[in-house]
Amino acid sequence: xxxxxxxxxxxxxxxxxxxxxxxxxxxxxxxxxxxxxxxxxxxxxxxxxxxxxxxxxxxxxxxxxxxxxxxxxxxxxxxxxxxxxxxxxxxxxxxxxxxxxxxxxxxxxxxxxxxxxxxxxxxxxxxxxxxx
Amino acid sequence: xxxxxxxxxxxxxxxxxxxxxxxxxxxxxxxxxxxxxxxxxxxxxxxxxxxxxxxxxxxxxxx
Numbered sequence: 001x002x003x004x005x006x007x008x009x010x011x012x013x014x015x016x017x018x019x020x021x022x023x024x025x026x027x028x029x030x031x032x033x034x035x036x037x038x039x040x041x042x043x044x045x046x047x048x049x050x051x052x053x054x055x056x057x058x059x060x061x062x063x064x065x066x067x068x069x070x071x072x073x074x075x076x077x078x079x080x081x082x083x084x085x086x087x088x089x090x091x092x093x094x095x096x097x098x099x100x101x102x103x104x105x106x107x108x109x110x111x112x113x114x115x116x117x118x119x120x121x122x123x124x125x126x127x128x129x130x131x132x
Numbered sequence: 133x134x135x136x137x138x139x140x141x142x143x144x145x146x147x148x149x150x151x152x153x154x155x156x157x158x159x160x161x162x163x164x165x166x167x168x169x170x171x172x173x174x175x176x177x178x179x180x181x182x183x184x185x186x187x188x189x190x191x192x193x194x195x
Binding site for chain 2: 061063064067127
């Protein structure tokens with residue numbers, strides 16, 4: 001249950017930070033900013049969905065985490081780590097060939113990592129884990 | 133590896149929820165097991181076989 005509460009707290013913090021960002025921005029938003037907001041909301045919504053699923057499991061008297069969910073999370077972490085390495089190599093390429101601000105590159109990289117994690121978790125969750 | 137969980141669960145009139153609670157896992161894990169998308173740990177295989185009062189070899193079959 002503790003981990004479920006932590007998921008909700010982190011989601012709330014991310015949304016609050018994004019709200020602050022929107023409130024403190026003086027200039028109008030560029031399409032890239034709006035895309036970043038959309039991805040942040042998508043990833044946060046995904047975290048909230050996981051939290052709600054865990055609460056539903058707890059309500060049914062089942063554990064919020066078990067060996068399968070832990071294995072899925074471990075495999076997701078491994079996959080997304082490798083994919084993120086390639087993402088950062090791509091970001092270095094982008095930095096050398098396009099005139100992007102460092103903040104934009106870092107922000108895109110971090111959001112890209114979150115998207116990679118989300119996609120890996122979904123794919124592994126659908127395919128399942130076979131040891132053989 | 134395949135298993136007979138779905139067949140045995142029906143024979144014992146157990147729902148996926150009930151079996152999940154008996155072996156202390158989430159219902160999704162039982163769904164994945166029945167679809168042969170997950171090979172359980174030895175501990176979980178032992179617990180599931182125990183619910184049906186069978187041995188692991190009788191529930192989980194090697195291809």
